[in-house]
Amino acid sequence: MKIRLLVPVLLVVAIAGQSCVSSKKYKELDANYTQLQNSTNDLSMKYQNSERALAVANSQIKSLDDRLTQERANSAALKDALDKCLNASSQGNVNISKLVDEINRSNSYIKELIAAKNKSDSLNMVLTNNLTRSLSQSEMQDVNVQVLKGVVYISLADNMLYKSGSYEVSDRAGETLSKIAKIIKDYSTYDVLIEGNTDNVPITQKNIRNNWDLSALRASSVVQSLQNNYGVDPKRLTAGGRGEYNPIASNDTPAGKAQNRRTQIIITPKLDQFMELIGKAPAEQPKQ
Structure with missing residues (x-):
């Protein structure tokens, strides 16, 4: 999933000549x-690094x-050819032996590919468990955590x-943010992006120009609270x-509007941390 992070320009509409906005408020917004x-600039660099890491992971999974x-x-074709050979003359005995060897090699390679794919799929579970281990079961009911391609x-x-x-x-909001802070502080080296989102209803406050400003101000409020x-x-x-x-x-x-009015807290491991998680992921999924 491509994360396109567009950081808006927060414009403080506080003209010195307007009486409705105080000098103190102007300085605060400025x-x-x-x-x-x-x-x-920092967000743009982190976004580009994350995009490169995700592109590599996506390419590897698609290749697998x-x-x-x-x-x-290939295995299905080989098995079909083997069935035909079984009904052929004795001349086919040599070919049967070769086909059996090829089928065995193909099956072994398929097992390796399945194991590699399962290892990639298991990263999401590993990262979710690691990052939410500071929360109790009751706390998890109040915090919606989703992992997509290594990003929380x-x-x-x-x-x-x-x-x-x-x-x-x-x-x-204090109780909820305290739970989020537990997750963030549990992994103190991970980068954290607070991203504000709105619906499409225009904002009408005088000191906020539009929804870009509102979403950025809300994200800034959460950052400062944390x-x-x-x-x-x-x-x-x-x-x-x-x-x-x-x-x-x-x-x-x-x-729909209610769903779009949200704040996302995005926790992203650095590339070396992501590769370390790959090493922790199980090679094979447990048998059901």
Whole structure:
């Protein structure tokens, strides 16, 4: 899955001549804008590294699938030829011996391909178990964790995190964020991206231009809460917003809009850590 991270430009609409925005508020928003601008370059580099790592993994898995399909087709053809030889004259005895050897080699190679593919598939389970081991079963019911190709996605609805119509983190979000902080701190060397998303309904607040601004401000609020309230190292955190342009459901219904109004916390192992996880993954899936 290609993660296209578009970090919006946070524009603080606080014109010195307007009476509706105070000088203090202007400076605060301007500081947020500068912070997010500085985060943009770091996020872009991390995104490119992740894209390269995922591209390599996807290419390897596709190659394994293609080779597995081809070998299964070859095995079927060899077995068909063997059946024909069994009904042929004694001249076919020599050919039967060769075909049996080829079938055995093909079956052995198929087993190797299946083992390699199972090892790749098991990485998701390994990473999920490692990153969520700090959470109890009851806590896992409140935190939605999904792993896709080595990247952990924790998705939280906006009504869980923010005050209505605002980018300020609500008081009731504290318990949930404390659980997220457990996961982040458990693996202290992993990179963490906080990504805000909205539906397509335009924002009407005077000091926020559009949904790009809103999503970025919300991500910044979560980043600062994780840093200030739960002791997460800010050097590991990046705040970004994707506005309304990364929907996971249709905006034509209230339910779809609710799904799109979310904040994703994305935990990404570095390439060397990802390769270390490959070494931990089991070579074969347990038999059912």
